[in-house]
Amino acid sequence: MESGKRGFLTLLPLLLSFLFYFDFSKKLPSSDCSLLPHNHYWIASKHIVTPNGTISGAVEIKQGGIISIVAEENWHVNPWFTTVVNYGEAVVMPGFIDVHAHLDDPGRTEWEGFPSGTKAAAAGGVTTLIDMPLNSAPSTVSEEALKLKVQAAEGRVYVDVGFWGGLVPENAENATSLERLLDAGVLGLKSFMVPSGINDFPMTTSAHIKEALPTLARYKRPLLVHAEVLLDHDGKLEPEDGVDNARSYSTYLKTRPASMEEAAINQLITLTKETRAGGSAEGAHLHIVHLSDARTSLNLIKEAKRRGDSITVETCPHYLAFAAEDIPDGDTRFKCAPPIRDAANKEKLWDALLGGDIDMLSSDHSPAEPEMKLLDEGNFLKAWGGISSLQFVLPATWTYGRKYGITFEQLASWWSEKPAKLAGLNTKGAIAIGNQADIVVWEPDLEFDLDNDYPVHVKHPSISAYMGSRLAGKVLATFVRGNLVYKEGNHASLACALPILHR
Numbered sequence: 001m002e003s004g005k006r007g008f009l010t011l012l013p014l015l016l017s018f019l020f021y022f023d024f025s026k027k028l029p030s031s032d033c034s035l036l037p038h039n040h041y042w043i044a045s046k047h048i049v050t051p052n053g054t055i056s057g058a059v060e061i062k063q064g065g066i067i068s069i070v071a072e073e074n075w076h077v078n079p080w081f082t083t084v085v086n087y088g089e090a091v092v093m094p095g096f097i098d099v100h101a102h103l104d105d106p107g108r109t110e111w112e113g114f115p116s117g118t119k120a121a122a123a124g125g126v127t128t129l130i131d132m133p134l135n136s137a138p139s140t141v142s143e144e145a146l147k148l149k150v151q152a153a154e155g156r157v158y159v160d161v162g163f164w165g166g167l168v169p170e171n172a173e174n175a176t177s178l179e180r181l182l183d184a185g186v187l188g189l190k191s192f193m194v195p196s197g198i199n200d201f202p203m204t205t206s207a208h209i210k211e212a213l214p215t216l217a218r219y220k221r222p223l224l225v226h227a228e229v230l231l232d233h234d235g236k237l238e239p240e241d242g243v244d245n246a247r248s249y250s251t252y253l254k255t256r257p258a259s260m261e262e263a264a265i266n267q268l269i270t271l272t273k274e275t276r277a278g279g280s281a282e283g284a285h286l287h288i289v290h291l292s293d294a295r296t297s298l299n300l301i302k303e304a305k306r307r308g309d310s311i312t313v314e315t316c317p318h319y320l321a322f323a324a325e326d327i328p329d330g331d332t333r334f335k336c337a338p339p340i341r342d343a344a345n346k347e348k349l350w351d352a353l354l355g356g357d358i359d360m361l362s363s364d365h366s367p368a369e370p371e372m373k374l375l376d377e378g379n380f381l382k383a384w385g386g387i388s389s390l391q392f393v394l395p396a397t398w399t400y401g402r403k404y405g406i407t408f409e410q411l412a413s414w415w416s417e418k419p420a421k422l423a424g425l426n427t428k429g430a431i432a433i434g435n436q437a438d439i440v441v442w443e444p445d446l447e448f449d450l451d452n453d454y455p456v457h458v459k460h461p462s463i464s465a466y467m468g469s470r471l472a473g474k475v476l477a478t479f480v481r482g483n484l485v486y487k488e489g490n491h492a493s494l495a496c497a498l499p500i501l502h503r
């Protein structure tokens with residue numbers, strides 16, 4: 001507004017501010033839900049990452065939503081009557097959406113649980129996560145099990161949590177049961193093509209997946225697949241590999257060669273042909289979780305995409321940060337499936353991510369009780385698999401990606417926009433007008449040591465593969481639907497985030 005033209009016009013913002021003041025003073029959010037006791041305020045920064053690029057300016061937030069985005073030169077508010085949180089040079093980005101986390105609640109809360117897992121998420125700038133249907137007990141494979149999940153999440157989550165349901169032989173062969181699970185609000189399904197290690201989550205064959213795809217097409221929800229299969233000639237240790245060598249990562253690597261991923265993906269892309277226009281599963285979508293093999297498996301996915309199949313793929317920061325050759329003997333914190341492969345494969349994964357052939361990133365945060373990792377014995381063949389990383393995916397992606405010149409926009413695409421699209425979260429994933437105010441504020445140049453003094457919020461810090469490293473990119477603040485849920489080491493005292501069900 002041009003100032004000084006008329007007295008009334010200069011007074012107008014003042015009057016409006018009063019109106020807003022009285023408006024929001026009546027509806028102050030519970031200060032227990034947010035560390036910022038306002039529900040109408042601005043976040044200002046020199047680096048706000050929007051779908052239209054990174055701008056210097058301010059974002060206006062009211063009642064949990066983003067109501068305007070203004071470039072610095074057009075931003076005129078009355079400082080007396082406006083709450084502005086100015087983050088200066090720090091980066092203001094859409095909150096991360098982690099489409100692959102195992103919080104193990106209910107039933108295995110000694111592994112993680114909703115409160116600790118979502119506190120770690122908040123401290124890491126993750127504002128929404130989609131919980132995997134295993135390793136909770138029961139697994140989320142039925143309507144009843146989903147109800148237990150939602151009950152367990154209510155009042156206990158510091159960031160929003162959606163749920164994948166499990167596709168298992170029992171419901172793949174029973175359309176009623178599958179429809180009930182989808183009707184109850186899972187955002188999509190997840191299945192395993194190898195044994196999952198969890199008794200009530202049996203593996204599916206490609207025949208089961210084929211049977212479920214038309215149902216998923218009708219519901220327009222994705223199927224996520226753990227793509228490894230056991231073949232007779234694969235993964236067999238020769239005597240000379242010996243169990244004596246079970247402390248060596250290379251022994252474990254031999255038990256899960258890239259050919260296992262390749263064979264699974266080969267089967268899957270014969271099914272995704274049907275997702276094309278006119279196919280029996282038109283409207284269905286297949287998403288390959290945690291791709292590790294950046295060679296033939298990746299080429300198969302690229303080919304399928306090129307011919308128009310509805311297929312996407314994610315990888316995880318641990319495949320981009322670590323190389324098999326560098327994993328110390330006996331350090332079972334690094335055991336995961338598919339395994340971390342060699343350094344040359346890691347470079348190819350980066351190429352694929354930067355080139356757009358890998359669509360998005362996820363944590364695959366998968367903790368267990370420390371005893372199950374057998375850290376003393378260091379036996380890679382016997383230790384429970386799974387990498388614990390939820391709080392560190394932002395700094396890990398940034399730290400290891402900086403040398404490839406990754407941009408804030410790329411981070412927002414891999415960690416917010418594309419994951420929101422996969423999970424069907426239409427009002428999340430971008431700093432855009434009308435979206436929920438899910439925002440992370442972080443400082444790219446701030447480095448920190450992940451040592452025993454560092455406040456780690458996952459239940460079992462000792463099993464995180466990132467402990468002991470130095471990372472760059474410190475999260476300063478995290479907002480979930482306008483609530484400041486985390487600020488410089490502190491969490492809001494109440495868990496006011498919400499379970500998300502498909503509507």
Ligand SMILES: *[C@@H]1O[C@H](CO)[C@@H](O)[C@H](O)[C@H]1NC(C)=O
Nearest residue numbers: 142173174175176177178180
């Ligand atoms: C299919 O699932 C429904 C719902 O869970 C169940 O009532 C029904 O008995 C099942 N049918 C068969 C053949 O198992």
Ligand SMILES: *[C@@H]1O[C@H](CO)[C@@H](O)[C@H](O)[C@H]1NC(C)=O
Nearest residue numbers: 050051052069430431432433
């Ligand atoms: C991006 O810019 C266009 C044109 O200026 C505008 O219409 C659109 O609303 C902007 N989108 C966002 C998310 O800011």
Ligand SMILES: [Zn+2]
Nearest residue numbers: 100132364366
């Ligand atoms: Zn997983």
